[in-house]
Amino acid sequence: MSMPRHCFTYGSLMCEDIMRAVSGHAAVHEAAELAGYSRHPVTGEHYPGIRPQAAGRVVGVLYRALPAAAFDRLDAFEGTQYQRRTACVALRDGTEIAAETYVFRPEFARLLGAGDWDFEAFLRTGKGRFEAQYLGYARITR
Numbered sequence: 001m002s003m004p005r006h007c008f009t010y011g012s013l014m015c016e017d018i019m020r021a022v023s024g025h026a027a028v029h030e031a032a033e034l035a036g037y038s039r040h041p042v043t044g045e046h047y048p049g050i051r052p053q054a055a056g057r058v059v060g061v062l063y064r065a066l067p068a069a070a071f072d073r074l075d076a077f078e079g080t081q082y083q084r085r086t087a088c089v090a091l092r093d094g095t096e097i098a099a100e101t102y103v104f105r106p107e108f109a110r111l112l113g114a115g116d117w118d119f120e121a122f123l124r125t126g127k128g129r130f131e132a133q134y135l136g137y138a139r140i141t142r
Contacts (some may be wrong), residue, residue, distance in 0.1 A: 006099040008032055008089045010039050011048040012130055019063060022077045023070035032062035032089040034101065040112040042081075042104075046126035046133075048117030049081065049104030050094035062089055070126060071100065078102045081111070084138055085124065 007027075013019045020026050038049045038056035050058055066074075075084060082102035089099050104112060122130070 005066060005071065006097060007063045008034055008060055008087065008099040008101040009063065009070070010034070010058045010101070011117065011119075012048055012122065012127070013074075014061040015127065018127075019061075021096050022073060023063075023066060024073050025066055027063040027066055029061050029063045030091060030099075031092055032060055032099070034058045034060060034087055034089050037087075037103070039106075040115065041113050041117045042047050045128040046122060047088040049102070049108075049112050051104050051106075051112065060089075062091065062097070067097050074102070075116075081105060081108045084088060092109070103122075133140070 007013075007023075009019065013022065016026075019029075021132065034050070035057055036052060036054060037050045037058050038053035038059045042049050047128045071084070078084070081104060083105050084100050084105050086098055087095050087101050089101075090096050
C-alpha cells in the first residue's frame with residue numbers, strides 16, 4: 001500500500017469544491033508557495049500552467065495526505081499538457097514540505113501566455129465557465 005502524498009495546486013484546483021470533484025477526496029488544505037516556478041495563463045483556457053523559472057514564485061494551496069487513487073484521478077484530469085513532479089513548497093510558517101505538483105510540459109510552452117494567471121479574476125468570471133465547459137471531468141471517471 002502506498003503512502004499518502006501531498007499535492008500543491010496553483011490554478012482551478014485551488015478551489016476546494018473543484019479539487020474534491022476531481023480527486024474524489026476531501027483533504028485538509030492550506031496556503032503554500034512554490035519557489036523556482038512561474039505561473040501563466042494557458043491561451044484560450046480558464047486555467048494556468050507553471051514552468052521552471054529561477055526567480056519565480058507561485059502562490060497556491062497544499063492539499064495534505066491524498067491517497068494514490070486521488071493522484072490517479074488528478075493525472076487523468078491534467079492530461080498530456082502536464083507532468084507530475086515532486087517539488088518543495090513552503091508553508092506560511094516557513095516549514096518546507098515535499099508535494100506533488102503539475103508542471104506544464106516544455107513541448108506545450110507556446111500555449112502559455114505572458115504574465116501571471118489571476119486567481120481572483122478566475123473566481124469572478126472564469127470558474128463558472130470552467131465548470132460548465134471543461135471536459136476534463138469526464139476523463140477521471142473512466
